[in-house]
Amino acid sequence: MPDPRVLILGGTSEARALAGSLPGFSVISSLAGRTSAPRRPAGDVRVGGFGGAGGLAAYLRDQDIDVLVDATHPFAATISANAAEAAAVTGVPLVVLRRPGWSEQAGDAWHRVPDLAGAAALLPRLGHRVFLTTGRQGIGAFAGVDAWFLARSVEPPDPPRPHRLEVLLDRGPFTLEGERRLLAAHRIDVLVSKDSGGPDAKLVAARERGLPVIMVNRPPAPATARTVTSVAQAVEAVTTASRSGPDRDLGQPLIGVGDLGELGRERREQ
Numbered sequence: 001m002p003d004p005r006v007l008i009l010g011g012t013s014e015a016r017a018l019a020g021s022l023p024g025f026s027v028i029s030s031l032a033g034r035t036s037a038p039r040r041p042a043g044d045v046r047v048g049g050f051g052g053a054g055g056l057a058a059y060l061r062d063q064d065i066d067v068l069v070d071a072t073h074p075f076a077a078t079i080s081a082n083a084a085e086a087a088a089v090t091g092v093p094l095v096v097l098r099r100p101g102w103s104e105q106a107g108d109a110w111h112r113v114p115d116l117a118g119a120a121a122l123l124p125r126l127g128h129r130v131f132l133t134t135g136r137q138g139i140g141a142f143a144g145v146d147a148w149f150l151a152r153s154v155e156p157p158d159p160p161r162p163h164r165l166e167v168l169l170d171r172g173p174f175t176l177e178g179e180r181r182l183l184a185a186h187r188i189d190v191l192v193s194k195d196s197g198g199p200d201a202k203l204v205a206a207r208e209r210g211l212p213v214i215m216v217n218r219p220p221a222p223a224t225a226r227t228v229t230s231v232a233q234a235v236e237a238v239t240t241a242s243r244s245g246p247d248r249d250l251g252q253p254l255i256g257v258g259d260l261g262e263l264g265r266e267r268r269e270q
C-alpha cells in the first residue's frame with residue numbers, strides 16, 4: 001500500500017519539525033512564499049497560494065491528500081479559514097497544530113489589544129522608544145505614531161512605515177542575553193508583540209527591565225475537530241486521522257470549541 005499523503009500548511013518552526021517527524025508518510029509542505037530564503041522542511045515543498053479555499057480543495061483532490069495539517073502561524077487567519085473550508089468541502093481530515101499563546105506572569109506589565117491598530121493607538125501613552133516585533137506585515141499601522149522604532153523582521157518592511165525607524169533583519173530563536181543587550185543598547189521603553197507563543201526571551205528581558213508590553217491578541221481561529229498544541233500530538237493525530245479515512249460529516253466540526261478544554265477557553269476569550 002502506498003504511504004498516506006499529508007499536506008502541511010507551514011511557515012512555522014512547528015510545521016518544519018512535523019514534516020521531519022512523519023516517517024511512513026509522503027509529506028508535502030506548503031509555504032506562502034513571503035520570505036526569499038525560507039528554511040526548507042524535509043520532504044516535498046510547494047510554494048505560493050492555492051487561490052482561496054476552492055483552490056486548496058482542488059489541490060487536496062488532485063494530489064490525493066489523505067490528511068491536511070494547518071500548522072500555520074496563529075496570526076495567519078485567512079489560510080486557516082481556507083483550510084477549514086477546504087477540509088469540510090472535501091472530507092479530508094484536518095489536524096490543526098497551534099502552539100499555545102503566552103500568559104502574563106508576576107512582574108509583567110502587559111496591555112492586551114485586539115489588533116495592530118489598537119497597539120498603535122495605545123503606544124504614545126506607554127513609551128517613545130519602541131521595540132516592534134510584530135513582523136513586517138502590518139507595520140503601516142504604526143506609520144502615524146510619533147515615536148522611535150526598532151523593528152525586527154526577517155525581510156525588510158514595505159512602506160508605509162514609521163518615519164523614525166531602524167530595521168533589524170534577523171530570524172529567531174533569540175537568546176535572553178541577546179534580548180537584554182538589545183533593549184539596553186537602544187534604550188527601549190516599550191515592547192510591542194503579537195501573542196504568537198513559543199520562545200519568550202524578549203518577554204523575559206522586558207519583565208526584568210520593568211518595561212510595559214503591548215500584546216496583540218490572536219485573531220479568532222475556526223473551531224475544528226483535531227486541534228493539538230505540540231508536534232508530538234500532531235504526529236499522533238495525523239496517524240489516527242490517516243487510519244480513520246475521510247470525515248463523513250462534511251462541513252461539521254467533530255467537536256465544538258467548548259470541548260477543547262484549556263485551548264477552548266483561550267479561543268473563546270480571543
Ligand code: NAP
Nearest residue numbers: 010011030031032049050051052072073075076077078079
Ligand atoms: P494569511 O493572511 O492567512 O494568508 C493570505 C494568503 O496567503 C492565503 O489566502 C493564501 O493564498 C496564502 N498562504 C498563506 N499561508 C500559506 C501557506 N502556508 N501555503 C500556501 N499559501 C499560503 O497568511 P499570512 O499571515 O500572510 O502568513 C503567510 C505565511 O507566513 C503563513 O504560512 C504563516 O504560517 C507564515 N507566518 C505568518 C506570520 C504572521 O504573523 N502572520 C508570522 C510568521 C509566519 P491563497 O488564498 O491564494 O491560497
